[in-house]
Amino acid sequence: MIVAFDIIILVFLVIAAIISLSVKDLLAAAMVFGIYGFLICLLWAEMGAVDVAFTEATVGAGVSTVLIVATILNTRRKSTD
């Protein structure tokens, strides 16, 4: 575990979480949520949990973003908050 790397990723993580929850365009929110998942994946590789990092990169950053985008395509892209 490298402390400087840890701090940088955790700060980016909080920023990505706040951005993905505050943008009004849901497609942009889904994309920033994909970035959030990828940052979590980096954090896990850095913690020594490589198996969890692989799963997060495919399932967390990949599949859940695709699921959200598919739902937005079937519903509405705009959000009031």
Add this chain to the structure above:
Amino acid sequence: METFFKEAVVPHFNFWIYVIIMMIGLWSVIAKNNLIKKLIGLSIFQTAILLLYVSLGVKEGATIPIIDHHAAELSLAGDAAAINPDAIANPVPHVLMLTAIVVGVATLGVALALCQVIYKDFGTLEEDEVLQKIKALHDDV
């Protein structure tokens, strides 16, 4: 206050940031109006808990939990000192959280499917408008 920072905040700064991420998720589940925003917040809440558990398996100076071939053969031959457990991160929380990630994506998929059904029935994904339409339906009956 200074001793609190020295003893609780600085050595465990990652736990404090996990708490912040968790509270961001909880805030969005309570305060956000759009149902998809609520689900994104729920996923963020979940990742904070996963981060807490995986970070419990981290050891100072430890490497990834893969035993090299030579050490494994020595260990099987009866040399108990061939594998040093202090040099390997604890893999038990990793495996537990691996299951939790997959279950989390499955529940996210079901929740998004329910969102599509709600959109089909009410024509909106905003919580207040959905509640208004449900109330109007009850008033008609």
